[in-house]
Amino acid sequence: MPLGLEDMKRFIQVLEKNKVKYVVHAGYGLDGLRGKLTREHGDLDILSTQQYTKKIHKIAEEEGFEIRQTGTAMKLEKEGSKLIDIGLLEKEGTMFVSRGFIAETKFPAVLLKPQKGRINDFEFNVASNELLRLWGSRSKNKNDRRFAQILDVDEKLFDKIKRRMY
DSSP states (O other), X not given: OOOOHHHHHHHHHXXXXXXXXXXXXXXXXXXXXXXXXXSOOSEEEEEEEGGGHHHHXXXXXXXXXXXEEETTEEEEEETTTEEEEEEEEEEXXXXXXXXXXXXXXXXXXXXXXXXXXEETTEEEEEOOHHHHHHHHTTOSSHHHHHHHHTSOOOHHHHHTOEEEEO
């Protein structure tokens, strides 16, 4: 079962209520820039920093999620299929590092600054265009790949992003 818009909204509202800094990337992030829901999403992809790990664990437990964590990557499951993927970023000098389940990504810390996205009447924090281009260009969805490629990015900052698959 996909993670629906209402599930996404609820989780984001709980993060905000608990003062967890986050950005949404990938499918829901791209839709946030588009201003509308373009398709069902199988999951919600979030980036946050390691300082919020305990708060996120507590939120996940209170919301009834099963938690699976490998290093700085956290997967939350509910009812067997509703997934939330959270990258808990490590700071290394002027860079952030995301060590996910399938890849390691290093990017300039300035790219974590959120921008506002909106789906219908719901506003939330969305990743920078540079990060959305990176993850969107690898999407299985061809419309997301196309949209990601036309995002206005700072090419110098984009070129500093390094991704290594495991």
